């Protein structure tokens with residue numbers, strides 16, 4: 001629509017140094033309350049896009065967030081009244097635009113990150129300082145991306161501590177324009 005503001009796509013994820021985001025048999029491979037709080041701060045009150053598997057893993061987590069759940073199951077009903085279902089990425093973008101959003105946060109999982117990455121102009125990635133590929137042969141992975149295509153706008157680094165077993169760096173990326 002002519003007067004609609006452009007919808008910016010932002011991927012938000014936590015990945016290990018070897019690109020792992022999920023164990024491959026349900027759930028993420030670490031417990032990092034600092035990253036959980038960071039994630040909550042960024043997506044509070046926002047429209048967020050999730051695949052049906054990630055949505056199921058996060059059941060009960062949503063408060064003010066507006067989940068858009070990607071699924072091919074036409075009879076799927078998310079439990080939050082502020083949620084939507086989309087049967088394609090394009091449909092999800094239409095829902096967010098139609099709601100007047102100017103930014104959509106893509107929250108996984110691997111399949112959804114892979115589809116949304118080419119459309120994304122921002123990424124907020126938590127780089128978890130560990131390599132865990134040997135432990136999770138079936139792991140879900142963040143899609144490969146070329147760091148040369150992205151500039152870093154902000155970077156916050158944290159040491160491991162008694163609550164967060166790994167050091168981590170939160171990095172705000174913006175896609176370079178040609």
Ligand SMILES: NC(=O)c1ccc[n+]([C@@H]2O[C@H](COP(=O)([O-])OP(=O)(O)OC[C@H]3O[C@@H](n4cnc5c(N)ncnc54)[C@H](OP(=O)(O)O)[C@@H]3O)[C@@H](O)[C@H]2O)c1
Nearest residue numbers: 013014021022027028051052053054071072108109110111
């Ligand atoms: N570390 C992190 O930051 C992070 C964040 C999020 C998730 N994760 C992890 O990622 C893993 C899950 O990733 P995943 O790739 O297996 O699952 P997913 O992306 O969460 O969900 C996949 C499902 O989404 C639906 N879907 C995806 N694309 C679609 C499309 N274009 N049209 C219609 N439906 C579509 C399909 O649902 P139907 O089968 O119902 O059609 C598909 O089976 C988990 O281990 C999770 O813990 C990690």
